[in-house]
Amino acid sequence: MPTVAQYLAHRLHALGARHLFGVPGDFSLSLLDSVLETGLLEWVGSPNELNAGYAADAYARTRGIGAVVTTFGVGELSAIDAVAGAYAENVPLVQITGAPATGRDGLLLHHTLGDGDLGRFARAYGEVTAAGAVLTHEDPCARIDEVLAVALRELRPVYLAIPADVALAPAERHGATTVVPTPSDDGRGSVPRFRQAARELLDGAHSAAVIAGHLVERTRSRDAFRALVAAADSPVVTLTSGRGAIDADHPLFAGVYVGEIGAKRAVLAVETADVLLEIGTLMSDAVTGVFSHRDDPAHTVHLGLRTARVAGQEFAVPFATGLSVLTALLADTALHRELPDLPPGGPVAGETLDQDALWAVLERRLPAGSRLVTDIGTTFWGAAGITLPPGVDVVAQPLWSSIGYALPATLGCALAAPGRRPVLVIGDGAAQMTVQELGNLARRTDAVVVVVDNSGYTIERALQSPQAVYNDVASWDWTALVRAFAPGVDLRTGSPTTPAELDAELVEALADDRMTLLHVRLDALDVPAGLQGLADRVHGR
Known part of the structure; x- marks a missing residue:
């Protein structure tokens, strides 16, 4: 029978991971030996835990899941900056900590603060993760599935501390799978109410601008987004955080929008539109030119990961559903296409390397x-x-x-x-x-x-x-x-x-x-x- 550590390896592999990043430590050695015995994940050792976390973050942005393994205390705290970044940037990263064996609370172990409290670092991770668990012998595989499901559903990092003895315990759920529920209407009619509000806003508009943010890429929604663009038949800009949403040679692409300091073509497209369609955006200072963007809730449809907003009114509509509903509405809406007639601009090389x-x-x-x-x-x-x-x-x-x-x-x-x-x-x-x-x-x-x-x-x-x-x-x-x-x-x-x-x-x-x-x-x-x-x-x- 596979071990709990091997169960985790099978789960990560099934979700798309093929590599495991990290730095070994004595509390994680049994865990690593057992995981690598499966041959499912290739070990990528880094010189330090922070680097490993950064590498796993970028890996997860591409493959939909990434994992970093550290030892307890000193290792996991070295990686916490990377995990916090994954939380801020909507990255499903799994922080796996090799922890002391169960039953050692109160002992003055190394990699602790010398007070016998072995729960401090799990509590610290609670501030920068969407879910976490310190596994015990009580149904550890079910807890693994629960935590991984949150990472995928919320596009946030999660935390798994696996004591050395639990890592080698027999896995009782080898045939199970990690189930991620598909978001749907909340039962209060949010989707039809969102549809109606968006229809009313679009019906009163002659022109629109589509603004793409990072969630288009994180949710792997490029194809659905491009269908929305085709239905809107309106200028499209991307934030600096969402440039992979659409190719620059697309006939409707108007440039990178960074508020007033972005491409003039993009600024004009946004400023002259009757309605703004913000698709997966997060309007932070760095991507808006220190908040110099057009902030116009009354004329904006915004799609977030779990909620949508229309003219400032919020609806419990998940991202994929919002994309589908909005695309259908745009296909039936006659918007006037106004693509600014300006060159894209950009740097020009002179004789000096600057x-x-x-x-x-x-x-x-x-x-x-x-x-x-x-x-x-x-x-x-x-x-x-x-x-x-x-x-x-x-x-x-x-x-x-x-x-x-x-x-x-x-x-x-x-x-x-x-x-x-x-x-x-x-x-x-x-x-x-x-x-x-x-x-x-x-x-x-x-x-x-x-x-x-x-x-x-x-x-x-x-x-x-x-x-x-x-x-x-x-x-x-x-x-x-x-x-x-x-x-x-x-x-x-x-x-x-x-x-x-x-x-x-x-x-x-x-x-x-x-x-x-x-x-x-x-x-x-x-x-x-x-x-x-x-x-x-x-x-x-």
Whole structure:
């Protein structure tokens, strides 16, 4: 009979996971041995738990589930920042803690605070997860299923602490499956009332704009969203958090909307529409240009994960149902198509290698179907200003904004979708946070990594105190460093100093199947247009 740990492995595999990220520790060793005996999940060891959590987060964004294993106390607390980010960003990540065997409460064990309280860290995780369980010998498999179902239903991280003896106990429910109930009407007529309210708002409108947010991708609703777009026959914009919702070459795409600092075409599309259709959006400060977006509840239909709003009135309508209802309504509504007649704009490369040139070259060379991974600093704002090729999305963390996320996230992206090559563009300050993962990237992936060396935290310089010493970081030789992290690995490095050299390096890198790292030095005060717009907005300019 399989063990409880093996039962969990079977569940994760059935839900789409093929890898398991983490760092071992003595309390998790029996758990790991038993899980890996199944051969269902490939172990991906990280240099630290935070990196493992970031990688598992990006993996879950692609495959619909991701899991990270840590040891009790020191390990799980190291990963809690990554789990909190998954909560903020609607990512179904499973934090698995190898815990001390049952019956040890009160003992002065290592990895504790020396007071015998073994429940502290599970309580801490209660603040950043949608569900959790400390398994016991009382029906542990049922608890696993309950917790996993919440992760999938709520698109939030969950917590499983598995004591060493419970991990090896016989699983009594080997033939069971994890059942995720399909959301439906709440029995109070919410769906018909939503339909009627949306119909009344649309009937009084001549034009609309569709705004795509992150939930389109998290819920794997791209096809349903594109059906809605076809029915609306109206301009479509994406937030920076939802750029994979629709390709930039779609005839109705009007650009990336970041409030007043976004693409002018996108701003015009939103500002001139009679009705706004917000599909899976979360209008946080970073994606709205510090709340410079059109905030117009009276003329907005908003679809969230569990609720929908029409003209400020809320209905208990789940996302998929809301999409279906709204699509049907739009198919019967005669909206006037008003796509702003403006060029998309974007950076232009000059003779000097600066932010404009960097992003102009990247815009030209990014392959269709690849994945652009950025951190929340200058690279996030540079990416916001370019037009993406078909099939390219952006993996970033705009709400939680934990610096250093992108480098381990690139590993998660690469392992989750081997056919989609990740291109990581990351500042030197962010890269120094999680640099150890370069070893795994070099050994296990064909990622193209562009380190933007601008001597520290340029996004902070743009927002305040540009000459402050706290924004400086030590200067590193990135091409030597990646070879030190991956001795004997056949990889490519380069240090282009002109736009033409960067272009040539990218062409060669993308024609090669080795991991490539390009070290690009830029001025510490050089910022992309989007970040300059954000800074101007912050300072009231």
